[in-house]
Amino acid sequence: MLKITVIGAGSWGTALAVILSKAGNQVKVLSLTKRNLISLRSGYHPNFEGLLLPKEVEFTQSVEDSLVNADIVIFAVSSKYLRPSIEVVKPFIKESQLLISVIKGLEPLTLLVPSQIIQEAFPHNSVAVLSGPSHAEEVIKGEPFGMQLASVDLRAVELIRKAFNKANVYLPATDDLIGTQLGGALKNIIAIGYGIALEQGLGTNFYSMLVTAGMADLRNLAVAGGAAPETLMGLGGLGDLITTIGSPYSRNRKFGQLLGSGISVEKALQQVGMVVEGVNAMEGALELAQEKQVSIPVINFINNIIKKRISPTKMKGLVQLLKGTY
Ligand SMILES: NC(=O)C1=CN([C@@H]2O[C@H](COP(=O)(O)OP(=O)(O)OC[C@H]3O[C@@H](n4cnc5c(N)ncnc54)[C@H](OP(=O)(O)O)[C@@H]3O)[C@@H](O)[C@H]2O)C=CC1
Ligand SMILES: O=C(CO)COP(=O)(O)O
Structure with missing residues (x-):
């Protein structure tokens, strides 16, 4: 037992805690904000x-107690x-502990992905x-799924697969940490655009064009940022893009739909009520594109809508914009 x-x-920390606990591990969840502790x-x-959390998962606010014996x-x-x-948590982390990031982000200014910051x-x-x-709402119910496991340490790969062994998850491994995380951060931006287009009712032909051109932005930018192209065709890139545009659970897609219905950015974020990482990743994406001189027309277009330079009702104008990139 790990x-x-x-x-x-x-959502994500709790869903992972639940499946890891059901897979036979001893799991503690540290809530630094303590905001839902009583209910948890x-x-x-x-x-x-309507979902009852297993009592075996311990929710705590005690940093030292939560970390002292952890393997992972x-x-x-x-x-x-x-x-x-x-x-x-820094004073309580030991060198022997395996650290895992499940965060999707790209830090503005430093252009670091979460694992680099850690x-x-x-x-x-x-x-x-x-x-x-890996939408938390499906994962927490034990539904089957797959995630890219990225590590340069073979023992870490083994340990993580052991922890999830009894869970219903497929974990192919790669040593491309950068590609896996750039894929995860950038797909959220494309999903915002998808949500806007969906709300505008632009039709499946347009959605497919948007996602394909968006995937090209994602690939070009991520490769310039150090990703291996094949990583972006895997679960951490294309795979995650497909679920995020397709799922009613997606906060990024929902945020895009709210924008598309004419609601302001601030109100849309409030209505989603959970993190919308595509908005957080936008500045980093633009900075990376600037630094590497990569053309990202779809991401720029979505940014212009978020920044209110283009009305969401003009989403179909993406066609004209892309024609200008011939
Ligand atoms: N939800 C999903 O399906 C998936 C999410 N992810 C990624 O996981 C990450 C977390 O997403 P998710 O759990 O869904 O987001 P939620 O909006 O549900 O939760 C926000 C998280 O941020 C933490 N937080 C908020 N304010 C603070 C603060 N002031 N100090 C420290 N921590 C704070 C919360 O901690 P606390 O609970 O202690 O308040 C909580 O863990 C994101 O990067 C997301 O992209 C990845 C895959 C799937
Ligand atoms: O990354 C996710 C699923 O893999 C979650 O996407 P959202 O943040 O859009 O809900």
Whole structure:
């Protein structure tokens, strides 16, 4: 039995904690905000209506107690809170502990992906990534899924597969941590665009054009940022894009749909009520494109809608814009 601590009691941290616990591990979830602790301890999470959490998962606010015996520590907070969370847990992390990021983000200015931020803070630890098509609402019910496992450490790969062995998940491995995370961060932006187009009722032909051209932006930008092209065709890239555009659970798609219906960015974020990582990743994506001189017409177009330079009702204008890239 492995001892696993998940940092972050949001949708994803909680869903992972539940399946890891059901897979026979001893799991603690550290909530730094403590915002849902009372309800979590009585078995309920506000994001999973009608679902009873297994009592074996321990929800705690005690940093030291949660980390002292952990074999594996999973960072599952939203990308904005990764650095503040690292500061809090840093004194209690041991070099022997395997650290995993499940966060989808690209930090503005530094252009670092989550695993790089974690590795910088803990240079002697093994750091791995799990990312892919994995909506928490399905995962928590035990439905089958797959994630890209990224690590340069074969023992880490073995340990992670052991932890998830009894769970219904396929975990192909790669050593491309950068590609896996750039795929996960950038697909969220395309899903926002998809949500806008969906709300505008532009039709399946347009959606497919948008996603294909968006995938080209994703691939060109991620490869310029250090990704291996084949990683982007795997679960961490194309696979995750497919689930995010296709799922009613997607917060990025929902945010896009709200924008498409004429609601302001601020109100849309509020209505989604959970993290919308595509909005957080936008600045980093634009900066990376600028630095590497990569053309990203679809991402730029979506950014112009978010920044209110283009009305969402003009989404179909993407066709004219793409014609200008011949
Ligand atoms: N939901 C999903 O299906 C999936 C999500 N992900 C990724 O996982 C990450 C977390 O997403 P998700 O759980 O869905 O988001 P939620 O909006 O459900 O939860 C937000 C998370 O951020 C943490 N947080 C908020 N404010 C603070 C703060 N001030 N200090 C420290 N932590 C804070 C919360 O911690 P606390 O609970 O302690 O308040 C919580 O873990 C994102 O990067 C997302 O892209 C990846 C795959 C699937
Ligand atoms: O990354 C995810 C599924 O793989 C979650 O996507 P959303 O953040 O859009 O809900």
